[in-house]
Amino acid sequence: MSNELQIVDTNGEVLSIDNVITKLNDKAYLASLADEQIEQLAYIVQSIKSPTKKIDDELKTRLVKGNQFNHISLTEYQRTTIKDTEENRNTFYKKYGLDAFVFRTPAQLKKKFGESIQDDLDKVIVCSTQNRVKYD
Incomplete structure (x- = not known):
């Protein structure tokens, strides 16, 4: 059975x-x-x-x-976000227009505006590490 x-x-x-x-x-x-x-x-x-x-x-x-399981583990991943402040919103709006608000992640902004946006992103990016459960 x-x-x-x-x-x-x-x-x-x-x-x-x-x-x-x-x-x-x-x-x-x-x-x-x-x-x-x-x-x-x-x-x-x-x-x-x-x-x-x-x-x-x-x-x-x-x-x-610290418990261990055969097919489940804990992995770390880094999450990258943009610091959401009034100053950052105004700066991005003046330089990139409303499209800068439609795309919320740095990767989406780089895809839309190209690598030239990287300098502006470097000033406002916040990185955080989080744990994620991974099923093998």
Whole structure:
């Protein structure tokens, strides 16, 4: 007997969790559901969000404490953002126009305006390091 999570539908049909996830990732399957079915599914998903977040938080807490898992690890990544101040907004608006506000990340601004914007970005970029859970 397997310890695999299984779902029994209203017809008594036993479905493996892998089968259910495959169906839920299939756009054609979701499109084939009646409005009532998609509404029920949305309520189920909504009710699962809170416990799922709690599981993620507990997992991250354990990883930070140093616990090790076979297929899950904690990785560091560097996030680069632009310091959002009135002075920076005015400077970018005067030099680059409204397009500077549509693109919020340094990479997006460089793609739009080219490498010439790098000097201005260097003055306002804020780098922060965060931990991210990685599933192998």
